[in-house]
Amino acid sequence: MKLFRIAANPSILHLVASKGITVAQGSELKLDEQSLITSQLIKKHAPAVDVADAAVVREKTAQLALTLDLARQGFEAGEPAATIVDRLAGRLHELRNQVNAAVWQQLIPLAQEHPVSAFLKQDPFTRWSFDKPRGYSGDASLLDIYYKHPSADEIVASSTELGREIYAYTSEAASSAAGRERRDILARTVDATAERVENAEVLAIACGHLREAELSRALAGKKLKRWVGLDQDPISVGIVNRDLAGTAVEAVDGSVKGILRRAYNLGTFDLVYASGLYDYLPRAVGIRLMQRAMEFVKPGGEFLFANFSDEITTDGYMETFMDWPLILRSADDMWDIINGSVDKNTVEAEVFYGTNRNIVYGVVRKHAE
Ligand SMILES: C[S@@+](CC[C@H](N)C(=O)[O-])C[C@H]1O[C@@H](n2cnc3c(N)ncnc32)[C@H](O)[C@@H]1O
Structure with missing residues (x-):
């Protein structure tokens, strides 16, 4: 197992120290090798x-x-x-x-x-992706850059004029727009869950900075009992707990490997979802994760997962200048994972594309008891 000590990266240390993010002492990012989140892991x-x-x-x-x-x-x-x-x-x-x-x-x-x-590399989006200040691809700060989240304003504003011009293009590319729509869809799904059940409980696997929480009417209206975020990256967990303190949100350190080993006693949820994770999971891991995730789903609840689709046209640029390879999937690939994971007699499932077909979604609903 590879260990990347946070202290090894000065820019991350600066971020943690200067922004009031609480990271447990001795916390270190452990890449569990279940998700292939570097090009080296993909090759391996x-x-x-x-x-x-x-x-x-x-x-x-x-x-x-x-x-x-x-x-x-x-x-x-x-x-x-x-x-x-x-x-x-x-x-x-x-x-x-x-x-x-x-x-x-x-x-x-x-x-x-x-x-x-x-x-x-003058484009802040391309540069952050290539340099990987957190030690792996697709970290939540990278997503903040294309989400156009205020926390990324500084890195964009401090880029060169040419860098900002390139960013104006890369942040509006179809895959970036699809990523922003994914965040909206997550917030809407949480809100729909809160409409469906009182005191809804939600689990986000690989939550990153959980930016969808900022868009959720249910969270703002205190309609949720709890919204648990789990992520391998202690800095992201610290940022969620800092930014959403005093709400129903609580982020915890955890990995796909831990979920597969049933290491977390989290209880059960009305909605469990994984966004920006399946893009790094080989088929066999994706199937096992869905099986474990369904153990967290209450009767009548659902599991939602998203994946960048094999119809994106930014793949060549991402894999070269951003060093950001993804495992792209079609609707058939999503069905293949669903069919390999669950007993069709106990669930209802659906697969659908986002507006520009750059992201494909799978939803598996457990029958109510
Ligand atoms: C692309 S971000 C997605 C963040 C958020 N879910 C979203 O949609 O904005 C991917 C996240 O997955 C997390 N991640 C990747 N592999 C993981 C693993 N094996 N176990 C736990 N978290 C993982 C990363 O730390 C990162 O925060």
């Missing part, structure tokens, strides 16, 4: 099935070099950032689709090492 756990054909690698390397040079020339000539990044992301998406995984893995470092990355 990915089945090596593809072979990189040398001729294909040569041909695609040349095409990639042309694409990257064109982007760099665009920046040097002062072309609008949105035009450059849109063209670049589109071309990276095409290239990724044209080659097998082994070839694509060889192209990624070539893009990352190209001088154009110095322009792209």
Whole structure:
């Protein structure tokens, strides 16, 4: 198991010390290797099935070099950032689709090492994702950047003019808009649960900063008995407990591995959900997690999970310049996880896409007793 001590990262220490976030003494982030939240973990756990054909690698390397040079020339000539990044992301998406995984893995470092990355990393969203100040991909502060949350204002405002111009594009990309809609859908689902049952109890697995809580009418109206957030990252847990102190929310340290081992005695809930987690879970872990999560669901309650869909077109840009690989899924993949997890006679299930089809959702409802 990999251990990343928080104290090892000065920027994180500064964040914790200066922002009044309480992190238990000796708390350290433990990556449980159930969620593949770094490109190294993905490589370590990915089945090596593809072979990189040398001729294909040569041909695609040349095409990639042309694409990257064109982007760099665009920046040097002062072309609008949105035009450059849109063209670049589109071309990276095409290239990724044209080659097998082994070839694509060889192209990624070539893009990352190209001088154009110095322009792209001026975008606070791209830079935070690539640098990984918390030690892993897709941390909650990264999401704050594309949620346009006030806590990210400073990092955006302190970026260069070009960086803010690129951010104006990347934060409005379809996948970013879908992420913001996901947060709205979570808040609406919590509110609907509170309409359905009095004193509703809610569990968010991998809660991050639980920003959906700020949008929930049920939380503001004190309609919830409790809203428990669980996350592996003690800083995120500290931020939730600081920002939502005095509400029904309580965040706790915990991991997917702990849930799989039934290590937490949390009781049962009317709604359990996992947002921004299945994107890092291999199929077998996703199935086992859903089985355990359903043990937390009361009769008549539901489990909701979300996944970036295999229809996104930002995948090539994310995997190269943001070093942010995701496990993308289709509606069929979501059904496959549901069907592998639950007895269809005891639940009702549905799968649906968000507005722009960049995120797909699965909901499993337990029959009332
Ligand atoms: C992309 S963020 C999603 C945050 C939030 N749920 C949202 O939708 O805004 C992913 C979160 O999953 C957490 N996470 C990833 N792997 C985990 C694991 N194995 N156990 C517990 N939490 C995990 C990370 O710490 C991070 O806070």
